[in-house]
Amino acid sequence: MARAPTTTDAFNAVAEPRRRQILDILIGGERSVTDLVDLLGLAQPQVSKHLRVLREVGLVDARDDGRQRLYRLNGHALKPIHDWVTKYEQTWSERFEQLDAVLEELKNEEE
Amino acid sequence: MARAPTTTDAFNAVAEPRRRQILDILIGGERSVTDLVDLLGLAQPQVSKHLRVLREVGLVDARDDGRQRLYRLNGHALKPIHDWVTKYEQTWSERFEQLDAVLEELKNEEE
């Protein structure tokens, strides 16, 4: 079997840095393809292809406006990633490290 | 250009579900390769290959213990993903939706 297609899920779609860039831009609101092309400095066809991937996994929605097509973020599709990665937060978070330190201190005081 | 190698960064490494599974298991603590093989129901070589990818991007560390090799989670390598995806949290979080509702209400009362 080969690597799973980029359109398999949000994890795969978002592994590509350009697609993350696109989403980052869309945080600011709806954008046309040309806007994205200008902001990304990529060729138009590649941008359209990335948008297709993002649309297939539900990360963006589109609506037509004259001859333009406006793309809009659908952040909800990122929730699975957020949920998954958040389980690991305590692994690195300073807050948790400080908590550990405090608990250790309390333990020592007991003795 | 082809798709970026899985060893490029955590985003790419973690796009593969088996590798996420491995990390999920390692939350519980160190595991030998054989442990992982049993828990995953995968062939040993594939597990070793997945572990290599995870090690190359710093998501796991290993230490030798006799003829076993024990793998351990390094959650810190997930921080970039967490940081990135957290920017989007307000897009879907119910808390934020409720906040929006409250703000709307306040605004109406003002009038």
Place this chain on the structure above:
DNA sequence: CGATCATATGCCCATATGGGAATACGTTCA
């Protein structure tokens, strides 16, 4: 040492990638 256990590496293959370039499609405007 030889045997066995634990892990890693190598090879094969079908599959999809992302960019480049050309072009097709759809809409607006003169």
Place this chain on the structure above:
DNA sequence: TGAACGTATTCCCATATGGGCATATGATCG
């Protein structure tokens, strides 16, 4: 209607994937 604009699709190609399988490497034990 024809031209120009905005977007999507198609074809080409080098590259890497992940699984299956065989085998190499490393460590322990009798």
